[in-house]
Amino acid sequence: MGKLIYAANTSLDGYLEDETGAFDWSVPDEAVHAFWNEHERGIGTSLYGRRMYETMRVWEDDDWLTDQPAVVREYAGIWRDTDKVVYSTTLDTVSSTRTRIERQFDADAVRRLKEESDTDLSVGGAILGAEAFRLGLVDETVLLLCPVAVGGGKPALPLGVRLELELLDTRRFDNGVVYVRHAVRHAR
Secondary structure, three states, X not given: OOOEEEEEEEEOOOEEEOOOOOOHHHOOOHHHHHHHHHHHHOEEEEEEEXXXXXXXXXXXXXXXXXXXXXXXXXXXXXXXXXXXXXXXXXXXXXXXXXXXXXXXXXXHHHHHHHXXXXXXXXXXXXXXXXXXXXXXXXXXXXXXXXXXXXXXXXXXXXXXXXXXXXXXXXXXXXXXXXXXXXXXXXXX
């Protein structure tokens, strides 16, 4: 059985994006990128909302990767090898391999995906992630805390949901980013 993992880069004050929608402050250096590559290798299926999918589908195209470091090119292959489920009522088609569209985020269907999976699953994006937390589907969080406070924007964790967490792992990177991994004990 796979775990559903919510993973994100976040500002120290808890935002995925600042008030203008920017997240350039969270661009990983080589060591952090290598960490994400290793993390993503353990993911068999990624669950995305439309906006997160549209952000991530850049990894489907090789054209921009030719001048990128090996660690970045490696991530593209990892992303392509992962199954992707995009939850959207507005997308008619997807432009990446191993990708399907679902019209609604169904908790029972996600539970079945977890039960039938030999690998872990990830949920990406603030809106879809918040819904997964509210429905009690998230088993773990993996957050990389970037050394910046942005003062507002899109929260990394859902508002109005209490989460009881157990610290499983930590790591400090040379660039000041701190990795924290927690098991989710209770969602209310």
